[in-house]
Amino acid sequence: MRLTINGKPRTIQAHPMKRLLDAIREDCGLTGTKEGCGEGECGACTVLIDGVPVDSCLVPLAHAEGRRVTTIEGAAATRTGNALQNAFVEFGGAQCGICTPGMILAATPLKPGATLHEIQTALAGNLCRCTGYPAIFRSVEAVLKPPRRKAKRALRR
Amino acid sequence: MLANEPALMPIAGCTDVYVGLHFGTMPQQRFLDLWNLKELRGISVKDDVLRIGALTTYTEIIASKLVQKRLPMLVAAAREVGGAQIQNRGTLGGNVANASPAGDTLPVLVAANARIVLRSQAGTRTVPVEKFYTGYRQSVRKPGELITAIEIPRIDGKQWWRKVGTRRAQAISKIMMGAVRGKEVRIGIGSVAATVVLAPRTAAVLSGGGTIADAQAALRREIAPIDDIRSTGAYRAQVAANLLAEFWRKTE
Numbered sequence: 521m522r523l524t525i526n527g528k529p530r531t532i533q534a535h536p537m538k539r540l541l542d543a544i545r546e547d548c549g550l551t552g553t554k555e556g557c558g559e560g561e562c563g564a565c566t567v568l569i570d571g572v573p574v575d576s577c578l579v580p581l582a583h584a585e586g587r588r589v590t591t592i593e594g595a596a597a598t599r600t601g602n603a604l605q606n607a608f609v610e611f612g613g614a615q616c617g618i619c620t621p622g623m624i625l626a627a628t629p630l631k632p633g634a635t636l637h638e639i640q641t642a643l644a645g646n647l648c649r650c651t652g653y654p655a656i657f658r659s660v661e662a663v664l665k666p667p668r669r670k671a672k673r674a675l676r677r
Numbered sequence: 678m679l680a681n682e683p684a685l686m687p688i689a690g691c692t693d694v695y696v697g698l699h700f701g702t703m704p705q706q707r708f709l710d711l712w713n714l715k716e717l718r719g720i721s722v723k724d725d726v727l728r729i730g731a732l733t734t735y736t737e738i739i740a741s742k743l744v745q746k747r748l749p750m751l752v753a754a755a756r757e758v759g760g761a762q763i764q765n766r767g768t769l770g771g772n773v774a775n776a777s778p779a780g781d782t783l784p785v786l787v788a789a790n791a792r793i794v795l796r797s798q799a800g801t802r803t804v805p806v807e808k809f810y811t812g813y814r815q816s817v818r819k820p821g822e823l824i825t826a827i828e829i830p831r832i833d834g835k836q837w838w839r840k841v842g843t844r845r846a847q848a849i850s851k852i853m854m855g856a857v858r859g860k861e862v863r864i865g866i867g868s869v870a871a872t873v874v875l876a877p878r879t880a881a882v883l884s885g886g887g888t889i890a891d892a893q894a895a896l897r898r899e900i901a902p903i904d905d906i907r908s909t910g911a912y913r914a915q916v917a918a919n920l921l922a923e924f925w926r927k928t929e
Contacts, residue, residue: 575762578695644846645760
């Protein structure tokens with residue numbers, strides 16, 4: 521199966537029904553993606569396929585063929601992904617950290633200025649056993665604050 | 678392929694398939710992957726009938742202006758399926774084919790008088806959704822048949838939906854109801870029997886001008902909720918009656 525993972529083309533020799541989660545962790549050695557439940561209930565295994573968040577424990581490898589897959593390792597190399605990682609550390613969004621990769625990937629489609637409700641909806645498929653969630657929302661909000669329009673304000677004066 | 682090997686299980690978004698595979702409850706060993714069949718995708722309206730391709734995902738349903746306008750209760754139901762990760766993969770056809778009594782879209786389809794379009798080498802047929810299910814996880818779909826689309830005629834009346842679960846997302850329902858209040862009343866209820874339930878006698882009480890109390894009494898005779906890991910029969914019966922009253926109040 522040929523696919524792109526975190527920008528790099530990869531060929532994986534495995535059964536087409538192998539879980540994408542297992543192909544990522546075992547065949548590619550990318551262990552940042554976690555298995556929390558194996559049944560699509562917790563979101564810890566969230567990856568992006570062509571930019572769209574999915575539970576990789578529910579995706580056959582065959583459905584990733586020819587697609588662009590992004591794991592936490594790839595997201596961390598982007599400006600927003602890296603900012604989210606730092607925010608989760610700074611604002612206490614990560615305690616044990618097992619939900620954190622999934623949380624970050626689930627948050628990637630959000631745009632700056634996203635409301636709390638939009639953040640909660642984007643993360644509704646991700647469970648955390650440690651934080652009780654507000655610290656996670658604060659971490660995401662900190663990164664998605666809309667940019668301050670200093671220049672425009674100056675022009676208006 | 679299905680005609681030659683009826684034991685092939687058609688698969689699409691796989692959101693329930695892998696649960697079965699993971700827990701060893703999946704009897705099937707061979708699968709027919711439908712995911713890339715473009716003919717099974719797409720939402721359109723023709724002759725005043727909304728046609729939703731079987732491979733339409735919940736995310737596509739939510740984003741569709743056509744569905745928002747003509748079938749907002751399906752949008753409401755799609756929003757409460759799992760979370761974004763499930764909505765991005767799960768399909769309407771899969772929900773119908775899976776035949777779970779807790780399938781989130783089924784009460785809506787029943788209340789909407791939807792038809793299931795089935796295609797095989799022998800041709801195409803449509804089955805009204807309330808005649809589609811014959812028992813727990815069983816339907817009239819023959820082994821050589823594929824669900825290709827779901828058709829919903831124009832709805833006359835107000836649409837209503839409510840799902841009751843342990844939380845607002847990522848929950849299989851304890852009970853849920855989709856309902857239409859127009860010249861005709863149609864009520865679909867999930868998780869209260871081995872299949873989704875159309876409650877025609879209850880609906881007839883309401884459209885005939887009966888009281889809520891009479892309708893609730895009729896409802897208790899039309900559903901058969903059980904105790905299971907998610908809820909009890911008594912809770913489901915009581916909440917069903919409450920949902921009925923709320924539906925009637927909110928659609929005045």
